[in-house]
Amino acid sequence: MATSKMVKVGAAAGAAYLGWKYLDENHAVGADIELARRLTTMRTEIAGHHKNGYNCTKMWYTTLKKNPKKTMLLYLDEKVTYKQVEERSNQVANWLLSKGLKRGDTVALLMENRPEFIISWLGMTKIGVKVALINTALVKKPLLHCVKISSCSMLFFGTELASSVGEVMPEIEELGIMVFGNGRDACDFCPVADEELAAAAVTRVSSKLTEGIGMSDVFGYIYTSGTTGLPKAAVILHQKMFAFGALMANGFQVKESDVVYTCLPLFHSAGGGLGVNVTIYTGCTMVIKKKFSASEFWKDCVKYKVTVAQYIGELCRYLILNAPTPEERQHRVRIVIGNGMRPEIWGEFQSRFNIPEVGEFYGATEGNGALINHCTTPDAQGACGRLGTLLRKVMGVKLVKFDVVEEEIVRDPKTGFAIECGPNEPGELLFPIKPDDPSTAFAGYEDPAATAKKIAKDIAVKGDQFFRTGDLLSRDEKSFFHFVDRIGDTxxxxxxxxxxxxxxxxxxxxxxxxxxxxxxxxxxxxxxxxxxxxxxxxxxxxxxxxxxxxxxxxxxxxxxxxxxxxxxxxxxxxxxxxxxxxxxxxxxxxxxxxxxxxxxxxxxxxxxxxxxxxxxxxxxxxxxxxxxx
The missing domain is CATH 3.30.300.30 (ANL, C-terminal domain)
Incomplete structure (x- = not known):
């Protein structure tokens, strides 16, 4: 009898195992549970912070209390502690107040990668000023356009970019915008604020200046190109800046003890959003590189004892094309995080450079959702994210058929709703905009018409709304998502x-x-x-x-x-x-x-x-x- 009972129990256990294996392999149930576990913390935090008036300034002070003497920023041979960033950003805040800047104003920030970039925008947020992060590669008409549409009261720029600013200075003056430089390079057409900043008070400004500013309020603007031609100003909420850091920490397990290497532009959402904000969110250390150098990348990682490095796909290819060096395997990097790692080089990259993990993600600067692929095994290589049947249902993410000739979503002629793609079928990725879930909010652009173009309606049911990514992706049989192409002219x-x-x-x-x-x-x-x-x-x-x-x-x-x-x-x-x-x-x-x-x-x-x-x-x-x- 006992033997018979044991056989039945064993059979049941075996059946349960096989059932679980089937669900895991065909519906990614295990991956969904793990991802949900990681992201639940972030969603809970965001929901809670919406209720208590949390913002980027409060996030900063939460972290500052942990270890103010710890090094926050490493740049060349310069070390800047959290306390020094606090004092120097206070100087920026007090100086801006002396220039008449007030809550609700906007400052356009144009500066190459260096500590002053982060210190400057942090000081601006401390007085409730919005920050427009300008692409340093822009010149003439596009540069003037970005400054103009920000409706800024001041352009604060690094003097290393004086030649670009000088070319549009007459037009900026006509707009009545204050212009100040910062840096050691020569500038003869406007005041350089370095001496005034150095003399400004290091004391903390009143918290009343940001009282009432919450997660749904505007932090500033990050510019993104679109089919309208000139760059569009994507509205970035305080929630978005918080989520940048929370995603890196929860999605890819970045910790306070990590050293994050960022050679990506700080005016972009990758370097300036994810990189900077995971530093503030966790209290880790950030290494700032002026710009990417294939020959110096691994040397820097060794020098600064880097554990987390940011990338974009092209960066990885340049590293592979570079001649082998001893440093490329002497580093301590445990994970690289970014987007655009090409499937063709993924395995070689991890093997050659001894990188145990890759944190690949998919998302748009202005978007309301993201995909992540924490790649720790070969089967995950080449994908930009993974969502199984369970999470796709819960999150409401859609991959719908798209007509690339007519450039429109394909709809069922009977119902009028979008037709979802099957496995390995390219389609446009859509993220739901849910009125009852602030974490899915889409803030859009300064241009209402541009915002409207990014919203799709009546996709699954009458009255629903989705953010249109403008990208074609496909999903394979194991629920891995793969990038296919961008839609339209961009x-x-x-x-x-x-x-x-x-x-x-x-x-x-x-x-x-x-x-x-x-x-x-x-x-x-x-x-x-x-x-x-x-x-x-x-x-x-x-x-x-x-x-x-x-x-x-x-x-x-x-x-x-x-x-x-x-x-x-x-x-x-x-x-x-x-x-x-x-x-x-x-x-x-x-x-x-x-x-x-x-x-x-x-x-x-x-x-x-x-x-x-x-x-x-x-x-x-x-x-x-x-x-x-």
Whole structure:
């Protein structure tokens, strides 16, 4: 009898195990439970902070109390403690008050990576001033546009960028904006605030200045390119800045004892959002690098005893292309965290550099949701996130069919609702906007029309709303999500979003350009994204009407480096749709392949920095990665 009972118990246990194994393998139940465990803390914190008026300043003071003497920032050979950041940011706050800045005003911050960047925006938040984080690569019209749409009272910039600011200074003065520099570089067109800042009081400003500012209030703006052409100002709430840090800490287990290496721009959501705020959230140490250097990356990791390093996909590829060094395996890095790690190099990256874990995530600066993939096993390599059946149901995340030609969500003709994708079927990723859940809020942009375009309605039921990511992803049989492509005109190159409209607006007025169609193309053997290319119809169809050298100089002087078209295709006329939209599908498919394109092709030779005929020899240089694009 006992034996029979044991057999039944064993059989039941075996059946339970097999059932669990089936659910785990086919529905990712185990992964869902672990992810839910990690993110529940963050969601609970956000919900609680909405009730008690929490904001970025309070997050700072919560951490400051832990260990004020601890080093917060490492930059070159400079060490800045939490207490020193407190005092120096107080000086910024008191100085701004002396200049008449008040709660609700905006300051545009334009500065390269250095401690003063973080200290400056922290000081601004202490008096309730909103911060517009300006891309340091912008010049002329795009730079002026970003300053203008922020409605800022002051532009505070690093004097290392004085030449860029100087070019638009007359227009900024006409807007009545105060302008102050900070830094050691020469600047002869506006006051440099260093002496005044050094003399300002280090005492903490009154907490009444931020009283009532909560998670749903605006922290500031981070700029993102879109189909409107010029950069859009994405509204960043205090909740978003808190969530940046909480996601890194809870999603990827970053702790107070970690040293985080950031060589990504601090004006972006990766470096300035995730990197800075996980430092403030946990109380860890942050290493600031002015800019990425493949030859110095691992040396820095060894020097500063880095345990967590941030990346974007292209950064990883550059590291792999770099010659081996002893430091690449002598470091203490236990996890790299970022987005865009290419599946083709993922395994090699972890193996060559001895990286146990990868924290890959998917998300948009202005978005209301994210996917994460804490990769600790080979089967997780190549994915940007994982959501099993359970979490997809609970969170309401949708992957819906998308017509790439008409550029619209495919809907069921009977119900009018979106059609969800099956396994391995590309579709647009949508995150729900739930009125009763503040963690799903979408703050949008300063432009209401741009905000409206990012919201999809009546997706699953009448009246629902979803944030449109503008990206195509697919989900495999194990519930791993994989990035496929960006929707529409915006594409990624060198880790930056390139707007075809912005490029068009700069190049179309150039003499000899009758019409221009800008798009992104894939270069064989190149993993940097899609390269900027333009199809141009010269005035009267005469190629001699184009001054290629002048066009190259014009583009490089007026566009960020990553947005300058590398290839030109000269066409007698630009093909358009019935609705007068430029046709890009065929152009993208043919790309810069000289075997497929019969039109004359030109390229921006990196040696001469001008447009020259794209010869078979030049084509081989490009696809063999012998030309640095």
């Amino acid at each position: 594409f990624r190159w060198h880790g930056e979003n390139c707007s075809t409209t912005e490029v068009t607006e700069v190049m179309a007025p150039f003499p000899g350009v009758q019409e221009i169609n800008v798009y992104g193309v894939q270069i064989p053997n190149n993993l940097d994204g899609r390269c900027p290319m333009a199809a141009i119809t010269p005035t009267g169809g005469d190629i001699n009407a184009l001054d290629f050298d002048g066009l190259a100089k014009h583009a490089q002087a007026n566009l960020p480096k990553y947005a300058v078209p590398i290839f030109l295709r000269i066409q007698p006329e630009i093909a358009v749709t019935a609705t007068m939209k430029h046709q890009k599908v065929a152009l993208k498919k043919e790309g810069m392949d000289i075997a497929q394109v019969t039109d004359p092709l030109y390229w921006l030779n990196p040696d001469s920095k001008t447009y020259e005929p794209f010869t078979p020899e030049a084509y081989q240089r490009v696809i063999n990665q012998q030309a640095r694009l």
